[in-house]
Amino acid sequence: MTSRARTTVPFPSTPGASRLSSSTSANPPPTPHYATTRRHSLYGVEDRIIIDPGSRIWKVGFSGEGRPREVLYADGKYGETLWGLSRSTIPDERAEEDRMLEIRLQQCLRGVFHDALLTDPKARKVILVEHPLLPLYVKEMITRILFENLLVPSVSFASTHLLSLFAVGRITGLVIDCGNQESVALPIFSARPLYPYLRTTPLAGARLTEHLRALILLFGTYLPPPTTLSAGVNLPASSRSTRVPPEVLTDKLVEDIKTRLCFVSETLGLYTDRESTPAPDMSSDSIDIPPSSEGNTDSDFSFAGRESMSSQPESSEFSMVSAPGSTAAARNPLIEEQRRGGVNNLQALATMYERNSTATNLSMRVHPPASQYTGTGLGTLLIPGWIRERSAEVLFEGGDVDESSVAEVILDALIKVPVDLRKTMASSILVVGGTSMLPGFIPRLQHEILRAISPPPPSTRLPSKPGRAVPPIYDRYSSLRPLTPFFAILNNPNPGEPQSARARANAGKAPAFTPATMPWIGASLAGALKTGGIELAREKWDESRGKGKGGEEDALILDPTDSGLLPDWTRSPLATGAPIANIQFLATQAKVGA
Secondary structure, three states: OHHHHHHHOOOOOOOHHHHHHOOOOOOOOOOOOOOOOOOOOOOOOOOOEEEEEOOOEEEEEEOOOOOOOEEEEOOOOOOOOOOOOOOOOOHHHHHHHHHHHHHHHHHHHHHHHHHHOOOOHHHOOEEEEEOOOOOHHHHHHHHHHHHHHOOOOEEEEEEHHHHHHHHOOOOOEEEEEEOOOOEEEEEEEOOEEOHHHOEEEOOOHHHHHHHHHHHHHHHOEEEOOOOOHHHHHHOOHHHHOEOOOOOOOOHHHHHHHHHHOOOOOOOOOOOOOOOOOOOOOOOOOOOOOOOOOOOOOOOHHHHHOOOOHHHOOOOOOHHHHOOOOOOOHHHOHHHHHHHHOOOOHHHHHHHHHHHOOOOOOEEEEEOOOHHHOOOOOOEEEEEOHHHHHHHHHHHOOOOOOOOOOHHHHHHHHHHHOOHHHHHHHHOOEEEEOOHHHOOOHHHHHHHHHHHHOOOOOOOOOOOOOOOOOOOOOOOOOHHHHHHHHHOOEOOOOOOOOOOOHHHHHHOOOOOOOOHHHHHHHHHHHHHHOOOOOEEEEHHHHHHHOOEOOOOOEOOOOOOHHHHOOOOOHHHOOOOOOOOOHHHHHHHHHHHHHO
16 A cells, blocks of 8 residues: 555656746746846847947947847947047058057957857847948948958948937937937938938037036136045145146046036026126126127137146136137127126136026045145045036037037938928937936927027117118028927927927827937847848958958959948939039040040
C-alpha cells in the first residue's frame, strides 16, 4: 500500500497548455528599465539601430522601443561640440579639423555599439536621424565610419522634422527644431518636407549658454571659502563677496544651471509698447527704463553673450560688454540721460528686470578656482532670480536679418508657404529639440508669435517735406494677420482658450513625449514598421569607393557626395519648364566665337 501510494503521486512539471494559451510567457512583461515587451536576443537582427546624432548630445537605441536606450554626450561628459557653424578657410587647418573630427566620431560610434547597446554592428541595420542642415562632410564621415570601420549592412537616412511628425501621428505640419547650434523651421505636407521653404536662425542652445555665462559673470556674486573656521563664523558674507571668477563657471556648471534652474517667463517682454509704459519716477534713486519701442530690436543683454568673458579683466565694470550706438538702449533718450548722469545702462536694465521678476535667488556650492583655493570647504555662487527667468530672452529678440527670433523663423517659413497651405500649417505647429524643454518655452513661443503679427503702433514720424505724405509703416507680417485665430501648437502644455475650431482640435493634442526625443521616437516607429528614408547598402557604397570583391581598392575612387549616394536637400531638381541658362549662355558664346 505504501509503495502503491508513492507511485500515484504526480511528478511536478510545467503544464504544456499554459504555454500555448498564455501570451505573457512568450512576451514577458516590461522591465522597470525598458518599457517594452519585445525580447532582444543576443543574435537577433530584426530590430534596427536608431542613431540621432547631434552636435553635442546623441540619442541611440533599438527600433520598436518607446525611448532611447542611452542619451550621451558625443565628446565625453559635458564635452565640447563635435562641429560648429564655421570651418577654417586655411586648407591645412581644415584638414587637421577633419582628422580630429573623424577620430572623435569613430570613438563615439564604437561606444554606441560596444558600450551603450552591446550589439554586433555587422548584423544590424542603422537608421540615421538626419538633420536637414547637417553638414555634408559630417554625414559622409559618419557613413564612412559605419560602413568601413563597423561594417554595418545598410544605413537609412530620415529627416528629423518628418520623424517628429510621425511620432505625434501627423504627416502635415510646421516643425521647428530648437537644437544646440541653430533653430530650424521646416513645413511638411503629406509626408513631403518642403525644403525650399526652410528657415533657420543661430539663436539656439549654444547662444543661450553663452548669454547665461555672461549674465552670471556680470551680475552674479561669488563667496570664496573662509580662510579659517573662525573667519567663517565671525566674518559676514557681505564682506567676502566678490565678482564671479571666470574659472568657476565651467562648462559642466553652466550646463547644470541652464537645465536645472532656468525657465522661461510665460508673460510677454516687459514694456513692449511705449504707450502702455508708466512714466518713470525721476525722483527715485533708480529709474525703471523701458527698452526702445521701435520694436524688434536687440537689448544690450543679447550682445553680452557674444563676447569672450575670459579675456576681460576682473576689475572691469558692467559696461565692458555694452555696445553703444548699436543697441536699443543707445537710441533711448531716457537711458542716454541716465548714462550722462553716471548710471550704467546694463545696471539700469538689471534693476528693471529684478523689480519685475518673481523668481527667487539661488545659491550653489562650487569648487573655487585653483589660484584661490586657500580656504576651507567650497565656495558659494549666488544667482539672481531674474537671470534664471530672463536669460532665455535672447531667443525671442529679433529684428536682425541674420539672427531672427524663434517666432520670426516660424512666421518667415509661413510666408514662403503657398497661400492655400498657410492655415493648415499655422494650426499644426510642432516644437521639438532640447532647447524647447525649458519650462514655459512653448507657451511663451505662442505669445511671441501672436505678438509678432499684431498690428504695429501708429507712426509718430513726420513727413520729410511739407505737403508730402507720411511714409507708411513697414508691416512685415500683415499677410499672416488673418491667421491669428488659427495658430496652435500641437505639444503646447498650456494652450489656453483656442479662438477657432481648427485650433481647438489641434492645440495640445500631441502625445506627451519630451520634445528632445520626438525625432528618435519617430525613427523607432519607422524602424518597427520596416519603413524609413533613403536606404544605402554597403555593397553600393563599396562600388562607389572603387573596391573589388576582395576588398582591395581600385585606382578610381568616387566621392559619395558627388555621386549622389548621400541625400542632400540642396541638390533638388529644377522645376518643370525652368530655363537652362548655362546651355543658352554656352550657345551664345559659341556663336560669338565663330
